[in-house]
Amino acid sequence: MSSAINHYCYQMTKNDNDFFRQLGAKIASLRKEQQITQVQLAEILGISQQHMASFEKGIRKVPSSMLPTLAEVLAISVEELIGITPTHGKKRGPAPKLLKQVEQISQLPKSKQKFVMEMLETVIQQTAH
Known part of the structure; x- marks a missing residue:
């Protein structure tokens, strides 16, 4: 029973798939804009380059605990990173x-x-x- 529960917990819904694909694409785009390699970003996050690549492809969920670090490295707010448009004119x-x-x-x-x-x-x- 617990393996069925664990399997269910890790499956992504269609909304999850869309969200994490968009987030991954945004991370990849901002990383390239900042001239940071996947390897460099992976090292900052303490993960492998393959793990970073799976985030950028939207295959894996980006843990919420990594969002502040990602936002800081990519010079963007967490809100903007996850697709929430800021209501005030905050500059990068x-x-x-x-x-x-x-x-x-x-x-x-x-x-x-x-x-x-x-x-x-x-x-x-x-x-x-």
Whole structure:
């Protein structure tokens, strides 16, 4: 009896199939937009590349516990990721690559941080003119 219950719990309804196919396609599209490979995203999530591929194809359900991490990495809100259109004009945040670089800069010694900041300011000023 319990195997029948377990089997039932893991079967997807037609609505589930549609939802997870759309979610998978959205994840794949955003991942490519952010220039992140399936392998890189899988590593961030602590899963195999094959598991990630099955999410993107809609074959497997994406666990709800992974949605916040996925949204953060893909620079999108959880609501937008699952297809809920926000009612307010919220902009996307910086790209994950930029966030990673800022984090790396913050780990540098203060003198090197200052050097990087001065270089950025110079480039920004030159671009503004």
